[in-house]
Amino acid sequence: MRATWATANSHFSATRYLAATLLFFAPHAALPAKALPETPKLVRRQLAFASSQRQHLRGCSSSSTTSSSISRARVGSSSGATKGTVRAGSTAATVTGRNTMDGSNSNAQELPSLPSFLETCSSKARRQQQGHANAAKGTAETETLLFHVFSGNEACDADSMCSAIGMAFLKQATAALAAEDDGGDVVHVPVMPIPRRDLALRREVLVLFELCDVDPSAIVFADELDLHALQAEGRLRLTLTDHNAVSGGLSGLGDAVVEIVDHHVDLGEHPSVQGSRRNVAFEANDGGGKALVGSCCTIVAERMLDQAPALLSSDVAQLLLGVILVDTLNLDMEIKRATSRDIAAAQELSRRVSWLPPVAQDSGECSPSSARRCCTTADELFDTLRNAKFDPAFWREISATDTLRYDYKSFHAAGESGGTSRSHDDRQDHDKPPRPLKFGMSSTLCRLETLAEKGGYEGFGDAMRTFAVSQGVDSLAVMTSTLDEEGNMQKELLIFTHTKLRGDQMREYLEGAHGEFLELEAATPPGTDFGGRGDEVEGSEEGARGWFLRWDLRNVRASRKQVAPVIASFYESVAGR
Template identity: 35%
Template sequence: MSRTAAIQAAFAPAHAEKLNAFLRQARQAVATSASVQVVMGNEACDADSMVSSLVHAFTASAVPVMSVDRDQFALRCEVSALFRAAHIDVDALLFQDEIDLAGLHAAQKLRLVLTDHNKLKAALAPLDASVVAIMDHHDDLGAHGHVTGSSRDIAFERTDAGGRALVGSACTLVAERSLSLEPLEATLLLGVIALDTMNMDAAAKKGTARDQAVLDKLDALSLVPRHDLYVWLVEEKFSPDNWSRFTFANCLAYDYKRFESSGVSYGSSAILVPLPTFWAKGESPLAQLEAHRARLGLTFALVQSMVHAVDGPKRQLLLYCPDRRLRDDLVAFLNRAPLQLTPLDALGEPAVDAFDQANIAMSRKQLVPLLDGYLATLPKM
């Protein structure tokens, strides 16, 4: 039996009956309830955001909303595969283009819980007053200052090296708060925490003691052994077959986050193919990258690549900044930062700066606080 078949065989439709019934009821509640509590992950809508918002909403009797449009769900290969295997009714899930959050806010019906981020994306910024709770493991950006105390659970500590997350996954925070979990929900959380922490691989430096404690608890409840689930999810996430179907634009949109710092807007796309493979997907990659930057109103764009090679994880970094002076400043900063960069010439495009990154532990989560701190030292643009 293949690994995929074995994973699928571990799930039965009965395991998902309660969750699916809840999802259908949650859809109805949006239209009929006097007050709606929505749980929503970050704009990248990765596995951590989707599962943390789904499971927390289920345990809190709230409404989970996936923070992308429905037609973008297929790009989340590992989550799509996990939900299919688990018999989760994807048709019953609510996506951001299927709910009028602004209308609920205007009617004073919205209570918004953020998971896996602590600042609403720009398009949702007017909903600030509706934010009632935050569960996150990224640098605290200081937004939604009215959310305080235990309602503001941001498990991140700033350091001179950019900071460190106190947990490797927002799903860890959800599991810590959950007094009891059904086997299906435990399995979903287990898989994502294992994925986010690289299954507690010490070399990756992704997991913490809090993650390990939660994994131990979830292991006893899970429908699938952690190692088997982790290996399968990694295969789905990094599948060359899946990524071969992605266009250049799909890659940029797959795990995209926008940041604002000191008057500078920039975007970061995390991809799971080598930079040369990504670059080759574009018929006119530089023109497409410039169109992406201009359409989103960005000063510069980053693309961060990670792949699982035979000898371990590999990272690469691309910078595109049409402002020559800022570009030079950013390249100098990146070379000083603890990324351990060496130039990558394989793209053959002088308008972008590409690097191999030896420090695989330095992800977007660690780079962004350093980058924001640097941008704050520059003259206002």
């Protein structure tokens, strides 16, 4: 069953949100089932279409578009959608004050477009880094500029990146309020918590940036702005998006956190951040809880619509919409990631996007020189991003280590490091005080068989072992998500532990109390590599090279958000053992 979301004909308001919510829960007429679109031949180089795609979208955006019924509970394309007050490349936008929904305000102020904003951020970050370099030489001038940094989680996926960009852009748009709150000269900068070189691993983000006229060179990365130096100088304030506890490269910056915008379980860190500055869209309950939105970008869109709707140009709307569609698998209600809030936000964003009229595409009037298809609807936007994300050629090309780094998160677990949980060398050091355990999880978009091609089962196993040691984790899990020929999701779970004993404990726990929920089906016997060689470690050398557990994950609805708490509960169960 699917719902057809008609395009609204008025400005966004709280009434529209209520109406969208009621419509979502109302009975819908049964419509013919529609399979996911067949995956087209994938583009080998994701950036080849850049300039032609931009011209394609800009040059053919004036005509009205037809409404599209997106399968299941998807968003319809806008009819007669036009560019908002801001256009990519425009010099300024009129931004209204808080709670002004119609764009009118006697106290309206001017703000640069998103590309101009990002370029300003990049320029100020470069100047700051140069200032730190001059300080080391004793030639620096005294800096007073306060940096309010917006940063997503260490995995730095599309949701983390774009929610940080959107929140910083919005905060700068309300500069008068921000200056009053911060009490000084402030620059609001989105900073990606990864090195710049890692952006190449995020193909769907690069594609989305190209579609939305975002220049990657204007984005600031962790290796381009020394946040720890800014904190030491008392010139750092930090807003966390898409997570609610500092980790990875942000570790040690907890005292600088002033705001949280997230949709994961609240870990309770940074207790000084409360009230409206702690927006964690997650409802805890005895069963663990549920996210109230499927994407952090939904929260950002809601705030923009409430505080500064003029910011939502076609490009900005498409940036947020693309992430929401990717995070919710095109608002697929069967997967249970999308909520009524995602649907309402996506509906309004879709209305603001200047979709390419199908007639222009059919006539070849604005046909791009590359093989990439043009986005005429939200459906096609989702397909374009999904194809870039799952591109098998890309996953075959990248190294084993890059595969693990692509979408990696570490988690603090209960218990203490001890004789059965660390590497062989670690177990010999009994003089050091016990440390809290950590485990890591990498999400990949290729099958384990593809990973095995990167040096064989043993070769990729060695890469996992080395990566686990470098991250200081007790165990390392790899979750794979792939699409079969019919577009259906498939998932696998591979776990590395430093010893066979720890592996046996984890297997017993996961296949026991949580086996029914995860629907685990052993793919190979446990062993010293994930090919299942399990009889080769006996006697005193048992587990010296680590231990691997491998399953097919039949519950394809289970994401890292659901699996990570299960692994964390395992560590609680073995604490002190």
